[in-house]
Amino acid sequence: MQKQLIAAAEYGQRFSQHDTYRHGAIIERATGSKTRYYGSNSLKTTPGSPKPEWKGKTICAEFDAVLRASRESVTDFTKYNLYVARYGKDGLLRNSKPCMWCDGLIRRLGFKGVYHS
Numbered sequence: 060m061q062k063q064l065i066a067a068a069e070y071g072q073r074f075s076q077h078d079t080y081r082h083g084a085i086i087e088r089a090t091g092s093k094t095r096y097y098g099s100n101s102l103k104t105t106p107g108s109p110k111p112e113w114k115g116k117t118i119c120a121e122f123d124a125v126l127r128a129s130r131e132s133v134t135d136f137t138k139y140n141l142y143v144a145r146y147g148k149d150g151l152l153r154n155s156k157p158c159m160w161c162d163g164l165i166r167r168l169g170f171k172g173v174y175h176s
Contacts, residue, residue, distance in 0.1 A: 064176050068144035075099040082155050084120035085142045086128050089171045098124030121161040136168040144176035152176040
């Protein structure tokens, strides 16, 4: 689990478009295939985003990873684990707990395991 959290945080550091909070997410099959779907938070929005328009035009890392997995025909998330992480300015893993909208999305999709830094 630690390797996946570090990989998620590194992805966020590299690809997030957010100036302050660079979150990364990985969706990985719980057993068998180690295909990974990556996501990072960004300063844009998309139709279907769980965040209401008035809360800002952002896409959370979790939602971005779900979109990418869905585009690859993943429909049953109960066989997958979700890892969400970020590095603080000090280079250490910091809190990356999902927002209330992503938390609801994660619960509805029924991931096998959810891990965040």
